[in-house]
Amino acid sequence: xxxxxHTPELSFIIASWNTAAYLAQCIASIVASGVxxxxxxxxxxxxxxxxxxEMVEQRFPGVSLIRNGGNAGFAGAINRGISKSGGSYVCIxxxxxxxxxxxxxxxxxxxxxxxxxGMAGPQIIGPDGExxxxxxxxxxxxxVFMRALxxxxxxxxxxxxxxxxxxxxxxxxxxxxxxxxxxFWLVRRTALEAVGLLDEHFFFYGEDxxxxxxxxxxxxxxxxxxxxxxxxxxxxxxxxxxxRFAIEQLxxxxxxxxxxxxxxxxxxxxxxxxxxxxxxxxxxxxxxxGGPGKRETSLFKVxxxxxxxxxxxxxxxxxxxxxxxS
Numbered sequence: 001x002x003x004x005x006h007t008p009e010l011s012f013i014i015a016s017w018n019t020a021a022y023l024a025q026c027i028a029s030i031v032a033s034g035v036x037x038x039x040x041x042x043x044x045x046x047x048x049x050x051x052x053x054e055m056v057e058q059r060f061p062g063v064s065l066i067r068n069g070g071n072a073g074f075a076g077a078i079n080r081g082i083s084k085s086g087g088s089y090v091c092i093x094x095x096x097x098x099x100x101x102x103x104x105x106x107x108x109x110x111x112x113x114x115x116x117x118g119m120a121g122p123q124i125i126g127p128d129g130e131x132x133x134x135x136x137x138x139x140x141x142x143x144v145f146m147r148a149l150x151x152x153x154x155x156x157x158x159x160x161x162x163x164x165x166x167x168x169x170x171x172x173x174x175x176x177x178x179x180x181x182x183x184f185w186l187v188r189r190t191a192l193e194a195v196g197l198l199d200e201h202f203f204f205y206g207e208d209x210x211x212x213x214x215x216x217x218x219x220x221x222x223x224x225x226x227x228x229x230x231x232x233x234x235x236x237x238x239x240x241x242x243x244r245f246a247i248e249q250l251x252x253x254x255x256x257x258x259x260x261x262x263x264x265x266x267x268x269x270x271x272x273x274x275x276x277x278x279x280x281x282x283x284x285x286x287x288x289x290g291g292p293g294k295r296e297t298s299l300f301k302v303x304x305x306x307x308x309x310x311x312x313x314x315x316x317x318x319x320x321x322x323x324x325x326s
Contacts, residue, residue, distance in 0.1 A: 007038065007086065008037075008038045008039050008040040008085075008086055008087045009037040009038050009039065009087055009088050009089065010035065010037050010038070010039040010040075010087045010088070010089045010090075010091060010104070010108070011039065011040050011042060011081075011082075011085035011086060011087030011089070011090050011091065012030055012039060012040065012041040012042065012091045012093055013042050013044065013078055013081035013082060013085060013090060013091070013092050013093070014026060014027070014041070014042070014043045014044070014081075014093050014094070014095050015044050015046065015074050015077035015078050015081070015094075015095065016043050016044065016045040016046065016048060016052050016053075016056075016077075016095050017045070017046040017047075017048055017052075017071060017077075017095075018048045018049060018050045018052065019048075019050075019052065019095045019096055020048070020050045020051055020052040020055045022095050022096040022233060023043070023052055023055070023056070023095040023096075024055055024059060024060075025098055026093060026094075026095050026096065026097055026098060026099070027041060027043070027056070027059075027060050027063060029097075029098040029099040029100075030093070030099050030104075032101070033099045033100065033101050033102070033103060033104060034101050034102055034105065035104050035105060036105050037105075037108070039087065040064060040085065040086065040087065041060070041062075041063045041064065042063070042064045042065075042066065042081045042084055042085055043056050043063055043064070043065050043066070043081075044066045044068060044072075044077040044078065044080050044081040045065065045066065045067050045068060045077075046068050046070070046071040046072055046073070046076075046077050047067070047068055047069060047070050047071055053065055053067055064084065066080060066081060066084065068080070072200075073200065073202075073203035073204055074182075074198075074202075074203070074204050074207060075197075075198035075199060075200045075202050075203070075207045076200045076203075078092055078197075078198055079197040079198055079200065082192070082197060083197075087189065088188075088189050089108065089111070089186060089187065089188060089189060090185075090186075090187045090189060090192060091104060091184075091185070091186050091187075092182070092184070092185045092187065093183070093184055093230075094182075094183040094184065094232065096183075096232060096233040096234065097183055097184055097230050097231065097232050097233075098230065098231040098232075098233075099184075099230050100122075100228075100229040100230055100231065102228070103122050103228040103229055103230050104186065104228070106122075106225065106227055106228040107120045107121075107122060107186045107225060107228050108186070110223060110225050111186065111188060111223075114221070114223070116219075116220065116221050117188070117220070117221045117222075117223050118187065118188050118191030118192075118194075118195070118215050118218075118220025118221060118222065119180060119185055119186065119187050119188070119191065119211075119212065119215055119220065119221075119222045119223070120180075120185075120186045120222075120223045120224075120225055120228075121134060121135065121180035121181070121184055121185055121186065121222075121223075121224055121225070122134070122184055122225060122226070122228035122229050122230045123171065123172075123224075123225075123226035123227075123228065123229045123230075124181065124183060124184065124229075124230060124231075124232045125229055125230070125231050125232070126231070126232070126233075126234070127231065127233055131171045131172075132232065132234075133165060133166070133167075133171070133181065134171065134180065134181055134224060134226070135166070135169075135177040135178070135179055135180050135181060135224045136164050136165050136166050136177075136178065136179045136181070136209075137164040137166055137177075137178045137179065138164060138178050138179060138209065138212075138213060139163075139164040139209070139253075139256075140164065141265065141268055141269060141272065143162070143163040143164045144163065144164075144269060144272045144273075144276075145272055145275075146161050146162065146163045147163035147164075147165070147276065148272050148273075148275045148276035148279060149275075149279060150279065150283070152165060152167055153167070156168060164179075171226065172226050173224075173226070174223070174224055174225050174226055174227070175223065175224065176221050176222065176223055176224075177222055177223070177224045178212060178216065178222065179208060179209050179212040179213075179222070180208065180212060180222055180224060181208055182207060182208030182211075183230075183232045183234075184230050184232070185208075185211075188220075191215065191218070191220045194218050194220070195211070195214045195215050195218050195220065196214065198210075198211055199211075199259075201255050202252050202255060202256075203248055203251065203252070204245065204248045204249075204252065205245075205248055205249045205251075205252035205253075206249075206252030206253060206255065206256050207252075209256055210256055210259065213260065242300075242304065243303065243304050243307050246304050246307065246308055247307065247308065247311050250273065250308055250311060250312065253273070254266075254269075254270070254273075257269045257270075270312065273308075273312055274309065274312055274313070277305040277306075277308045277309040277312070278305075278309065280301065280302075280305040281302055281305045281306060281309070284298045284299075284301040284302045284305070285298070285302050288302070
């Protein structure tokens with residue numbers, strides 16, 4: 001992408017699926033963000049039907065475009081992009097992210113000063129400037145229980161009632177963390193080669209927790225640096241089918257638990273998911289009585305949790321996917 005060099009130091013990888021307007025804004029923001037190193041941008045399109053690949057070809061001829069024949073999922077698309085990239089650092093960015101000026105250089109500086117850092121991530125803000133959750137802890141049965149009962153939301157500043165989402169955490173506190181949310185990662189190539197590619201069993205969710213777990217087990221630090229910032233719209237690809245993607249979230253959560261936990265823990269985890277959605281059905285069902293303004297939203301949430309509950313009750317006790325994993 002940078003005409004001064006044919007050997008990029010940094011490779012941006014963007015997975016695309018039916019987010020043409022967001023994707024155009026994302027690419028433009030990378031170019032305008034003031035990255036000081038030679039870089040390339042690779043877009044891997046998961047068979048979009050909204051003209052996303054054509055938009056990239058017409059508006060951004062310097063971007064490398066890879067067209068998948070079908071929807072390979074987030075992990076599959078990113079893995080294909082990584083395999084075609086050449087940078088010493090790989091920056092994985094969601095298509096609905098807007099990279100702020102100086103963000104990437106700040107993260108590169110942190111990584112170059114700290115050779116033990118394998119992954120770094122910025123502070124994520126929303127479209128209206130509010131600070132969003134950018135990192136979290138690995139999930140535990142206790143935290144999942146607190147979340148199932150909604151106690152982490154009722155007492156957001158309490159570590160006792162907190163879940164792995166760490167609603168109590170100071171969002172301006174930098175340092176080593178367990179998980180950086182997967183909308184924006186800067187990864188060292190040597191760390192990536194040691195850890196391996198994303199696990200493609202995670203079709204759309206959960207790959208962030210899994211990859212950070214693998215980085216940690218390979219003795220690479222994962223660092224959150226709030227001085228660097230990126231804006232994330234969130235939900236751009238999932239808005240058209242929220243119930244379907246709620247089920248995908250469940251699939252990912254269950255795969256993660258199978259991968260890292262023993263049988264007894266997996267049984268308890270599944271029971272807690274049933275509790276979680278049962279509590280939501282009761283709570284949102286009661287909220288429907290609050291008046292017409294709340295009825296439509298609450299009804300949707302009841303239907304979503306009911307679909308998740310149905311999925312859990314009818315889920316076979318065997319792997320959900322057989323796609324190759326790293």
